Amino acid sequence: MASNTAPTDGGSNEVEHDHGLVRVYKDGRVERPFVAPPLPAGLDPSTGVDSKDVDLGDYSVRLYLPPAATNAPECKQLPVVFYIHGGGFVAESVGSPPGHRFLNSLAAACPAIAVSVEYRLAPEHPLPAAYDDCLSALRWVLSAADPWVAAHGDLARVFLAGDSAGANACHHLALHAQPGVKLKGAVLIHPWFWGSEAVGEESRHPVARAMGGRLWTFACPGTSGVDDPRMNPMAPGAPGLETLACERVMVCVAEGDFLRWRGRAYAEAVTSARGGGEQHGVELLETEGEGHVFHLFKPDCDKAKDMFHRIVAFVNAV
Structure with a gap:
């Protein structure tokens, strides 16, 4: 890869x-x-979570099994968190140390079966390869083809989750899940969206706007530009946000992240598409004083712990 x-x-x-x-x-x-050397799958001594890699052809997945799946019979049916790593669709992997540690912790804390996708990266495999791999992997999970998912996963409680480009891919999957599938929720952490027109307090300067889309056009050479609906879900002609195949949506943004205003606008647009009011099922978490995906690199700071606990609560909400 x-x-x-x-x-x-x-x-x-x-x-x-x-x-x-x-x-x-x-x-x-x-x-x-x-990119740091990847960590292998296996038993994590700090959480007791076991993990394994499954080769599925063009892509693979890493599955995480928490101790609660086997230690407590009454807790065997666990939610499934389908996770997509970030890295601009050009870098990182399921073995990236910060992401692997995050999923060990998340699987243990929820507890949940977690599945992380090793999708193909650009430029060797330009988009939509990553989208296609993630969608295929989600359908594989929903088929319960793996024994861990079949024995311990509650397929009525499947959550999408991802950071940065992975959060972008979560949006794509929520729009294109197989017919009839209703996912329980989606957690978009510092989502990588952009657009030609500024939102909120984004820079209006043409150079800054062009820089914001430079990596996107590199990873997706066939794109129409930064108003491609895959990069700008609020662009004219983009699929309606009311069609997202998930009951609830959580969007996390960080004050020091230049993507902050785009994530806020997305949360507001999904809320509006669902009619607003108290039952729209959209939660926005804003973290002050931190930057893009800070939780992966400073997991022990108070703000990262707060975000982590909010995500766990979101997964466990009735």
């Missing part, structure tokens, strides 16, 4: 594209300079 190799004989160190998370050289090599 990822290529971080040294140049071959006659190769070039001349960079053709550098988007921070991913660097492409003119000889075709791809590097992801900030």
Whole structure:
């Protein structure tokens, strides 16, 4: 999936594209300079959660089984959290240390069966490859083909969750889940959405607006631009937000994240599409003084713990 190799004989160190998370050289090599070595699946001693990887062809999934699934017979049927990692659709994996630790903790705390998708990355596999992999993986989970899901998962309580690009993909899946499927909820953490027109207090400067969509057009070369409905769910002609196939939606935003206003606008638009009022099923959590996906890199800070507990409460709400 990822290529971080040294140049071959006659190769070039001349960079053709550098988007921070991913660097492409003119000889075709791809590097992801900030991606830490992945952690393997297996028993996590701090939470007691077991995990395993399942190869499904073009993609794979990592499943997490908490101790509650087998230690307490009365708790065997657990909610299922279907998680999609971030990284701009160009970086990270199910084994990325912050995400793997987060899912061990989340599976134990809920408790829940968690499923994380190892989707194909751009530029080797441009979008919509990642969307297709995630949708296929969700349908695989809903089929209860895996024994952990079949024995311990409550398929009437399936939640989508993801951070950044993963939250973007959650929105896509909530629109395109197989007919008749009604998901219990979706948790969008610092969702990566953008658009040509500024919302809230986003910068109006043309250069800033163009920079906000630069990685998107790289990952999805066939896109119509930042008002592609996959990147801008509020764009003219985008699918109606009232069609999201989930009962409840939680959107998390952070004060220091340039995507903050876009996430707020999304939460407000979903609320409006559902008629507003007290029963709209939309929860917005704003964290002051923190930046994009801070919870993954500072999991022990008070604000990360507060967000974590709010997500657990959202999953466990009746």
